[in-house]
Amino acid sequence: MCCWVDRRLWAVIENGQAEGMLSAHAIATIHYLIQKEVGKAKAKRSIKAILRVFRVAAVHEQAIAQALDSSNPDFEDAVTSAAAKFAICDEIVTCDPKSEGVAQC
Numbered sequence: 001m002c003c004w005v006d007r008r009l010w011a012v013i014e015n016g017q018a019e020g021m022l023s024a025h026a027i028a029t030i031h032y033l034i035q036k037e038v039g040k041a042k043a044k045r046s047i048k049a050i051l052r053v054f055r056v057a058a059v060h061e062q063a064i065a066q067a068l069d070s071s072n073p074d075f076e077d078a079v080t081s082a083a084a085k086f087a088i089c090d091e092i093v094t095c096d097p098k099s100e101g102v103a104q105c
Helices: 007-014 024-038 040-053 061-069 075-086
Strands: 021-023 055-057
Touching: 007 040, 021 024, 021 075, 024 040, 024 055, 024 075, 055 075, 061 075
Parallel strands: 021 055
Antiparallel strands: none
């Protein structure tokens, strides 16, 4: 298990007690980071495992436009927030202590 998601949260989502989503750009970033450390095959297996548990929130033109118009100084956080809004998510959970207005893991 990677540090980017709390084991308890993963279990709640995997057991169907909550629905979990990751933004499309997060999937690409996760793949890149895993591939960089342990190779392409492990990265592909990891992404497939993630997709068995989490759904993907689209990052489309409207989400990017909303992020650009956002007052959030962190563009990546703004994109995540916009993707979550379009996916009608109730909460955004992050391990980034600098993110404001989101639940911390």
